Amino acid sequence: MRIAYFSIEFPPRIFGGLGVYVDEISREMTSLGERVSVFTLGSDELKRHEMMNGVEVFREIPIPIRDGLEIFLSSDSLSWGDGLDFLMDLFSLNQLAASRFMETGPFDLCVAHDWLGLPGAMAIKRKGNPVIFHVHGLEVGRSENPNWQLVALEKRGAEVADKLITVSEAMKGQLMDIGVPAEKIDVCYHGVNAEFFDPNRVDPVRLEALKRRLGFTKDDTIVLFMGRLEPVKGVVQLFSAISRIRAENHKVKLLVVGKGSLECWASEEAKRLGGITLVTDFLDAEDKMYHYALADLCVFPSIYEPFGIVALEAAAMGRASVVGAAGTSGLREIVRNPAAERPTGVHVNARDPEDIAWGIKLALEDPERLKAWGKNARARVLEEFTWQKAAKRTLQIYKEVA
DSSP states (O other), rough: OOEEEOOOOBTTTTSSHHHHHHHHHHHHHTTTTTTEEEEOOOOSSSOOOEEETTTTEEEOOOOOOOHGGGGGGGGHTTTTTTTTHHHHHHHHHHHHHHHHHHHHHSSSSSEEESGGHHHHHHHHHHHOOOEEEESOOOHHHHSSSHHHHHHHHHHHHHHHEEEEEEEHHHHHHHHHHHTTOGEEEEOOOOBOOOTTTTTGGOOOOHHHHHHTTTTOOTOOOOEEEESOSGGGGTTTHHHHHHHHHHHHHTTTTEEEOOSSSSHHHHHHHHHHHSEEEEEEEEOOHHHHHHHHOSEEEEEESSSSSSOHHHHHHHHHHTTOOOEEESSBBBBHHHHHHHHHOOOOEEOOTTTTTTHHHHHHHHTTTOOOHHHHHHHHHHHHHHHHHHHHHHHHHHHHHHHHHH
């Protein structure tokens, strides 16, 4: 089968979980004998066409067309402000990708990853090509003030596509809430590279050096947050929770790894509160692995989280997690709370700092139990969340549509 992916993210341009997913699933599909072509955003420094790990990559470079289109736009579109340049470039990217798709085909299937790939995929559908809309998140969930145009685009994409794949049962429920028929939606969990994210790969000397460089001592209890510094990730509530915990136990330290719109706020709050170390440098996969290894406990208090690859990476590293589980949360499907037969962490209401603090204190109160939860977490990853398993399930869905 020849499969086309429309994704704005692909190595080396990865900004979040979407890019990680497309990279990993592309390679796994190739290992299963399928041919995968990724149509993505390029730059002058990157090759326009190349093979990477058996995956064909087409990179398109949009030329700004805002000047010619702006006079045709509604007041709602013009209200995007600086974001309008991104939107115009995105439409150009989709047009270029759709044209390249038609020139280099035939393909058996096109997969649009999130709304960012929908304009091109819907154009391809008009030409009679099968299309899957792979939903990694929805505008109604990721934004406190959803843009009605993006909501409408996602609904249109759901209507036009032959099938939708999404990342959790929680997301399936949200898609059904906006009117997508249940029978049109399949759930397929992401995976994690458990051979790479493996605590046995950690060099104790390098880990100790990292601990010293970040200013931690052997007596510190390190709680790790890794992710985008955005309101939807519960960063504000987490800082409030950690200040409550440190009022009772000053040995608990918070290590925050990420970048985002709250970066300046987080830097100032870390100085004001104390006990918070902020890392905003880019971390490659190896560095990420060592930061997970440094943690005694991970915390991902997302207010909205369709899936949560960071929780899988932490689990693969044998780390228990405290996760936001209210509302639309794939995290509650990854992490099993203490009432489960084989717990791997704690579920909390991420909108409530008191509840986050309770969850962290509960996890930390018994170090031996915490280690057992971490072992359970890695065992669950090996049983349920490998990329091989994700690829086989996804390919089964592709074959139903192609």
